[in-house]
Structures are given as C-alpha cells and as structure tokens.
Amino acid sequence: MSDTEPTGAQPARVADPGIIVVMGVSGCGKSTVARQLAADLQAHFKDGDELHPAGNIEKMAAGVPLSDADRQPWLAEVAHYARIHAREYGLCVIACSALKQRYRQILNTAGSVVYVYLHGSRDLIASRMHQRKGHFMPEALLESQFAALEDPRSEDNVVTVDIDDDIPTISAHAVETLRAQGFLPQPSEQCFR
Template sequence: MHPIVVVMGVSGSGKTTVGQALADRLGVPFAEADEFHPPANIAKMSAGIALDDADRGPWLTAIAAWITEQAGRRGGVITCSALKRRYRDRLKAAAPGVHFLHLAGSQELIAARIGARKGHFMPPSLLDSQFAALEPLAPDEPGTVIDVTQTPEQIATTIAADLA
C-alpha cells in the first residue's frame, strides 16, 4: 500500500511548506489543494467571503480523485484544510490508508503567520471562520496531530519516520 498523507489545518498553519518537505522525504508526488479550487471559490475567498459546503463540494471531489489516482501509483502528499470530519471522511473514502497530518497551533500564532504572508488569496479576516469550523482530528481517525511550533523539517522528519 502506498502512503497518502493529507496535511490538514487552518490557513496559515504551514500545510504547503510541511507538505512539500514531507513529500520530498517520502519521495512521492505533492499537490497543493488551493490549485484544485475553481475560480469562483478563489474570487469568493479573495473578497473575504468564507466558503460554504456547496462551494467545497467540487473542490473535495477533485482532491479525492487525486488521492485515488496517487494511491494506485506510488502514494503522495496533498494539502487540504479538511476542517470538518465529514470532509475527512470523504477524502478517506477515496483510497485505503489515507493518513491525516493535522498541523495544530494557537489562533494567535497562526494569525501572526497570516499577517506576514504576502501574495495569498486567503485574507486574515477569514481565520476566525476557519477556527470556528475546525473539528480537530479525533482519536478514531487515521492520523497525527502535531504542534506547528516545530520547524517544517522537524515535522516532516517525525512523520516520515512514523510512516516508515
């Protein structure tokens, strides 16, 4: 079975940086979930409007398709906020062996990171809605919760060893 890791968490938690480092460590393809959003979703978020479940449906379908495709090849790492359990259940159903890596941190730390970020469509004003929607990874879900105060390399090293 080929590992599929979904790096999850609120915007600004470091999903892209950690995901790329982990994919490099594992020698598997990497995908950024933001690239799966249709233009209407990007426009909505850029305008400071939170997405609803209807907006997320096609996005989650596209991510699930990528997971299914990669599971049949050599595995992969993909980022996805996956804020709600039902979203994770949908992604988990795409292939056996999906592992969630929940990057967890305080709202204050994440807000500071978002404030320092340049050129991203996700405005800091939507962070409150992300924390409000977040259903943390439950003990019965396949995955790991890790503190984002560690460096991306430390996180990638820890998770790669756990998956080995």
C-alpha cells in the same frame, strides 16, 4: 513536538497509506509542510488549493468563507486527484484543510488515507498569516477557519504534529509519528519508489 507515543494498544495499521493529507486551518503551514514531507518521503506532492474552482478562490479572496456546498466539488476533486496519483506514484502527499469530519469522509473515498493535523495556537497562526504574501486567503477569514474546524485528534487515521518549529523539524516529527503509529513502514522495511 508530536504525538509519537501511542496510548494503549496500538491498532493494526496499513503500512502503506497511499495518501497523506496534511490538514489544518489556513496559515498553519499545510502547503509548505506537505511539500517538505513529500520530499522527505520521495512522494508525489499536490497543494489542494490548486484544485479549487475559480469561484471558490474569488470568494475567499473577497473575504467570503466557503459554504459546505462550495467545498463539496472541490473535495471530490482532491479525492479523485489523490486516488489517481497514489496509484501512479505509490504515495501522494496533499495539502488540504479538511476542516470537518464530513470533509475527511469525502477524502477517505480516495483509498487508504492518513491525516497529519498541523496543530497550533490562534496567535501563532495569525502571525504567520500576517507575514505571508500573495496568498488568496485573507487573515480576516482565520476565525471562520477555526469555527469550522472539527478537531480530528480522536479519529483513528489522524496524527497530530505541533507547528511551533521550523519546517524540516515539523516534517521530521510527522514522519516519526507516522512510523511510530504504524502508518508508515520503518526505513529498513520498505521504500515507496
């Protein structure tokens, strides 16, 4: 399910956000949903985890939560990457946790950014983390992710999509919500490529 019905008067939106950040805690499906969303929108995709410096990955793999100081250069790199690739491709979809408002403020420096917040219960996300193999982020860090999360749902450039469905359906809900709230043009209005 998604928040497709705007409440009250709908604010004016930029039809082409340029950058869509699929965000949420580890295990919510950011990378998989962002990849599907990019394919659905014929946009460029990047997993923000690929931009982490080696030291960050080593810390997380060892079960050590990242500090704000650890995240700052990584977020700056994600913003830089998004800015360049949105210019090159017209639309860039990035998977990035963006847990705190100040992290989202760093990402907002990339240009016209909209966030798709993947929302789900702790139990659902924990079960997904338990099932995934080969990821550097251990299940033990999930609580630190929820503790760091500053709920983005009241922010103007955020849409929320529930994750209790399959990936194609979650992506379709994201597209529907982005269009309903004016962040993406309707299919008949414009093509990104």
